[in-house]
Amino acid sequence: xxxxxxxxxxxxxxxxxxxxxxxxxxxxxxxxxxxxxxxxxxxxxxxxxxxxxxxxxxxxxxxxxxxxxxxxxxxxxxxxxxxxxxxxxxxxxxxxxxxxxxxxxxxxxxxxxxxxxxxxxxxxxxxxxxxxxxxxxxxxxxxxxxxxxxxxxxxxxxxxxxxxxxxxxxxxxxxxxxxxxxxxxxxxxxxxxxxxxxxxxxxxxxxxxxxxxxxxxxxxxxxxxxxxxxxxxxxxxxxxxxxxxxxxxxxxxxxxxxxxxxxxxxxxxxxxxxxxxxxxxxxxxxxxxxxxxxxxxxxxxxxxxxxxxxxxxxxxxxxxx
Numbered sequence: 304x305x306x307x308x309x310x311x312x313x314x315x316x317x318x319x320x321x322x323x324x325x326x327x328x329x330x331x332x333x334x335x336x337x338x339x340x341x342x343x344x345x346x347x348x349x350x351x352x353x354x355x356x357x358x359x360x361x362x363x364x365x366x367x368x369x370x371x372x373x374x375x376x377x378x379x380x381x382x383x384x385x386x387x388x389x390x391x392x393x394x395x396x397x398x399x400x401x402x403x404x405x406x407x408x409x410x411x412x413x414x415x416x417x418x419x420x421x422x423x424x425x426x427x428x429x430x431x432x433x434x435x436x437x438x439x440x441x442x443x444x445x446x447x448x449x450x451x452x453x454x455x456x457x458x459x460x461x462x463x464x465x466x467x468x469x470x471x472x473x474x475x476x477x478x479x480x481x482x483x484x485x486x487x488x489x490x491x492x493x494x495x496x497x498x499x500x501x502x503x504x505x506x507x508x509x510x511x512x513x514x515x516x517x518x519x520x521x522x523x524x525x526x527x528x529x530x531x532x533x534x535x536x537x538x539x540x541x542x543x544x545x546x547x548x549x550x551x552x553x554x555x556x557x558x559x560x561x562x563x564x565x566x567x568x569x570x571x572x573x574x575x576x577x578x579x580x581x582x583x584x585x586x587x588x589x590x591x592x593x594x595x596x597x598x599x600x601x602x603x604x605x606x607x608x609x610x611x612x613x614x615x616x617x618x619x620x621x622x623x624x
Contacts, residue, residue, distance in 0.1 A: 305410050305505040306622065310419040311336070311426055311594055312512035313587040315522040316605055319352045319376070321512065321614065322419035326379045328615065329415045329622050333376065334405050335383030336420030336429070339556040341393050343385040344542055347535045348558035350526070351384050352376050359385055370405055383420075389542060389553035396436045399428045403503065415622065423593035430507055438491045448483050456482035464489035508621045510614055511600040513591065518606050523583045527576060530558065539566065557586055 308331065310322045322333050335341075339349040351374075359372035373380045382405045387393045402418070406429070409416040418429060428436060448456065457476050461468040467485055475481050514522070539562055547554060549563045561579040564570035594600060601617060603610045 305503075306415060307406065307430070307505045307507045308415060308417045308618065308622075309336075309426060309430065309507060309509040310417060310512070311421065311423070311509065311600065312602075313514075313519065313590045313594075314421055314583060315519060315526050315587070316512035316514060318419050318421065318512055319350075319381075321510075321611070322417045323352075323377050323379050323381075324611070325614070325618055326415070326417055327377075329417075329618065330413075331379075331415035331417045332373075332409050333379060333381040333383075334402055334409075334416055334418050335381060336402070336418050336422050336425040337383070338393070338398075338422040338425060339553070340384050340420075341386040341398065342389045342553040342556070343387065344389055344538070344545075344547075345553055345556060345559065347530050347533050347538045349556060350530070352381065353384070370408055371401055389547045390551055392552045394436070395424055395428050395433070398425050399433075399436065402429050406503070421590050423590065427597075430509075435488045438488045441487055441491075444487060444490065445483055448486065451479075453477050453479050453482060456486065460486050460489060463493065506621075507599075508618065509597065509600040510618070511594055511602045512605055513602055514605045519587060520580075520584060523587070524580055527558075527580050527583065531576070536562070557582055 308325065308329070310318050310325070312318055319333070322331075325331060326333060337349065339345060340351055342349070353374040353376055357374050359374060361372045362370060371382060371386050372384075373382045374384055375381075383402070386401060387397075402425070406416040406418075418426060420426065424433075427433065448459075451459075453476065456479060457468065457471075460471075460482055463486060467489060471481075471485070535558070539559060542554070543566070549560070554560060554563075558579060561575050561582060565572060565575045603614055
């Protein structure tokens with residue numbers, strides 16, 4: 304059976320470094336699962352792991368369709384960087400279409416695809432499939448519901464899609480944004496025959512990286528400092544000069560949106576950096592909340608002795624069987 308290795312977990316835990324190491328051991332190639340690294344020219348702030356003079360290579364598959372480019376990371380191919388212009392929007396549906404094509408291509412060359420990143424929704428969409436991601440947004444319809452309370456929205460959902468309503472937990476029932484999306488999907492299903500995309504069949508091993516709060520906080524501080532030293536401010540200046548604005552989806556990325564008030568003269572540099580570090584810590588908590596729901600993930604604490612050897616052993620055994 305075809306195999307897919309997943310390396311996930313919170314920010315600043317060294318996911319890409321581990322994935323590159325495992326790729327060398329298991330004849331693999333990386334596929335980035337990061338919702339911000341898909342944007343061109345957002346390099347330093349998103350932590351793309353390639354040398355400054357690296358070039359994006361653009362191969363083609365057997366049908367002559369572009370697969371998107373790849374970079375060489377320590378001799379290993381990594382796909383999923385620079386998929387879209389920073390002035391454009393990018394959806395989960397587009398990512399899944401790209402990722403599935405790349406994974407199939409890697410399999411066709413008798414190599415192991417390694418999905419690596421911290422965007423939980425991207426990983427879940429590839430591993431388990433999410434049929435409703437193909438349902439388009441209807442902004443006019445959403446606007447018609449924006450003044451309704453959660454209770455009213457839930458009642459409407461129960462009428463349109465009682466099965467979905469019954470599956471919702473307490474938190475979902477009180478969340479207007481989730482309820483509106485559920486209603487939007489339900490309405491679309493009534494008008495269109497929703498077809499599930501054929502799910503790829505494969506054996507999957509999920510490896511998760513975590514650490515203690517203090518250790519992770521220090522890793523985050525060090526990484527923030529390194530990105531500033533490496534020229535993040537200049538990168539943002541260049542993006543703004545080239546017509547990218549704070550309203551674009553790409554600039555809502557962590558490590559970029561925090562700088563808006565600084566560039567507009569409303570906040571000092573030190574304040575921005577402090578807030579950025581705080582947001583990184585908060586984001587890491589959200590990531591762990593998401594990933595901990597998946598009981599298939601094998602967790603490894605990166606502060607423990609010989610944790611890398613334990614990962615290697617698990618991955619090798621799974622790959623051989």
